[in-house]
Amino acid sequence: MEIKEIKLEELDPEKFIEEKVKEIASIVGEGMAINALSGGVDSSTVTMLGHRALGDRLKTYFIENGLMREGEAQKVASTFRELGLQVKLVDARDRFFEALKGIRDPEEKREAITRTFYRDVFGKIVMKEREARFLLQGTNYTDVEETVAGIKRQHNVLKQLGIDTQEQYGYKVIEPIIQLRKDSVRVVARNLGLPETIYNRIPFPGPALAARVIGEVTPERIEVVRKATKIVEEELAETGAFQFLAILHEDKVTGVREGKRDFGLQIEVRCWDSVDATTGTPTKLPYEKLEKLAQRITTEVPGVVSVTYNITKKPPSTIEAI
């Protein structure tokens, strides 16, 4: 791997921002660039760097893929509007669910999402925005490392996977934060004036809630994990943990409701202590919190009869389940 990491202790955030803004401005020249904003700290940082470098010549899109958390699209758009940026919202929900139909293998799921995102949705936007020939992307150092190691195929590391986007899709990828791990990205984000809800936002995977569904991804199953995710985030926001998530399992387990057998769904909760997702330890949540999580999820999410808590470190576990 040729990319050189900039460690947190080496990082001068103001200098880094200045250099990256210059670099983006110099690569794009008088041209236009586009980028996709997910609302995570990585893509938000890249959006701000791009906006500083290019102003209105950066077109920022938020793709509603149907796999986002509750109210996420609206929240992200309004946050950036307050920062003086216009975010264009594209509703591509049907297209993503169509592409995911019948797929159960996690790698195929990631591929379907990547393909739909780049070729069917973003590719078409690029065709429409004829002047834009540059794509800003929030690939970070851990993404590259894990992809190279073969642990996980990150949706945003096309180049490292040998896909030449210039030739295949007609645009050039710029990855301003590729030398930083998550802890450094957060420092840069804060220095860019992003609000705490973004610079301290817990990581969210590329395939969004589809990464939180074992087995087939359908609108109904996404709705189950979306409701569970909302509860987990409400309950665990105060913990200061690195990341917390809900996973909908495909296995069904026996439960009992009103004295009758109920063969229902299982949700797995994970909550991680970690610096940069390379390694992680399950957070030692108090049992009252675990009880409340189980109680709320089995009461508020229809069909769920069982909730478990992950107790395995990474490695051999990973942060997400698929």
Add this chain to the structure above:
Amino acid sequence: MEIKEIKLEELDPEKFIEEKVKEIASIVGEGMAINALSGGVDSSTVTMLGHRALGDRLKTYFIENGLMREGEAQKVASTFRELGLQVKLVDARDRFFEALKGIRDPEEKREAITRTFYRDVFGKIVMKEREARFLLQGTNYTDVEETVAGIKRQHNVLKQLGIDTQEQYGYKVIEPIIQLRKDSVRVVARNLGLPETIYNRIPFPGPALAARVIGEVTPERIEVVRKATKIVEEELAETGAFQFLAILHEDKVTGVREGKRDFGLQIEVRCWDSVDATTGTPTKLPYEKLEKLAQRITTEVPGVVSVTYNITKKPPSTIEAI
């Protein structure tokens, strides 16, 4: 339900034993009885009551169905040999795995095991032991209650399900502990002189380790859950919990081994605080114990990359997963 419960506070164990021994002796008369011993507190208690009533006219069988825990058959046989009873060991492993092939539905699994046990294995033993016309069985009050309520089909409650064993299989069922819940059975067991390893033994389900496998039951998958069960029992024996168990899931999750992606197995650990299994609360195990469980299971059981801990109460969960 016509059966009248004898609550723990009403129970006079010596009187109960005396009455049941008389009752069995009077029903069987000069005849012979047989029973199947699993080594659990229920069937062990019934074996002792039967032995006191009938002596050598009770033929006790231990069916090795391939679904037992490590070393279980040998341990049970030697325990009872020391108590002066002969236990006949029958190896029926192939027959059970044959019957379970391809079955994924939990109810069908239970049915296949019940059918194999009563018709193919125990039925044939009964045919061989021509003189025995009585079957002693360890059905307890909670079994009956849950079956009547439709929560679970217990393998040993044929009568409550409307199956007339006299007509179908040629023997009559005697259920000496049907009025007792587990806590009372333990008191009777202790008063019968059974060792603590039996009267304080944690409950084990009728379908044995097959109840701990979500999805198809194969010798390989049973071996995985058997290894995990051994670790869970070693680590949690000292907790004094009502029951603790390991469940092999069918869902696979992403893990990482030696820096490479490893799509592997998940084990769910459950540990219950409960009096009689009617309701239950997950035991508040210290996190060091949970960490040790996860570390041992992912290290010692091949293929396992993830371990979770159940945090849901019963209800809406049940003690076992299938």
